[in-house]
Amino acid sequence: MEKVKITQKKADAIEYLLKVRGWSRESIALGEIKRDAQWVDGTPEEGMRGFLDEELLKALYIGYEAEPEFKENDWVTDIKTGKIARIDHRGYDGELAWVDDDEKNFFDSPRHSTPSEIAEEKERRFFAEHGREPWELKKNDILNDRRENCTVTIAKVIDKEVMTVLFTNGDWEFYNNIVEDSDWRVACFADKRLDVKTNE
Template structure:
């Protein structure tokens, strides 16, 4: 098969591809979000570096071993938008040494246009806010300032 005078693919290869199928090797670049599957340990990370021979990558974060470990392309796949969002959220909360939606008494939160501190917790996992008579679920709130970073309570 010719295009602009250049051979793109021979007819036999095209027929095999149409009837048998074919695989396209994924292309990976630095800063791509990937899911690593290393012997059953699975996590989402970003590519920090590609080896000089372009057969493996180093990732920016690994929960199981130090970040000096490299992974061959066969152990990677591109992360979905949902996996990327979940990992970004996990990393954001990890900056404060917390799990996702792990609020503490004294945290400043926002609830729409309202900003308050968390005063107490209920046994069902909901929160009570300063000056408000209702309880709230973690997914209804947004952390503005963790209690550890507050300058008005030290």
């Protein structure tokens, strides 16, 4: 049979009762199933609350895997939807990760996000704050080229699909595919500039 997945809080409670309090698996099972045990708030044993009988028996006699712990500000990905968000001040209650997502208040099947997922979500949020899709660039946006350590202005967007743009910088101009080149960063969006008209 397969090990049961339980919260870290429940796993800590079992370990506490077995190793610190010296209870046997049988006494833990009987104490919980008969509801004879009085789990004390604020101690590791309070994690015993909420166990289903079958879940507890499997954990005690077959084995268990503690689900990963989540805390405020952790980036999580919802396994069902693929959405990525950060856990907010409401935290994780063992089942739901309360998140800062605009569409969903919580994820009911979270996992820790990978570094690439986090970077992608941060980029999406950055552009969304300015009313744009990721790497949606417009005329008069200013970009910073980190390789050359210079800023350039977009004179024209040539191809929106692959985001090829025409840059100008003083006396010269050149084309570049921005999306495939990770050395570019937005320095200023056109609508935030005070030195140009943005209604063109």
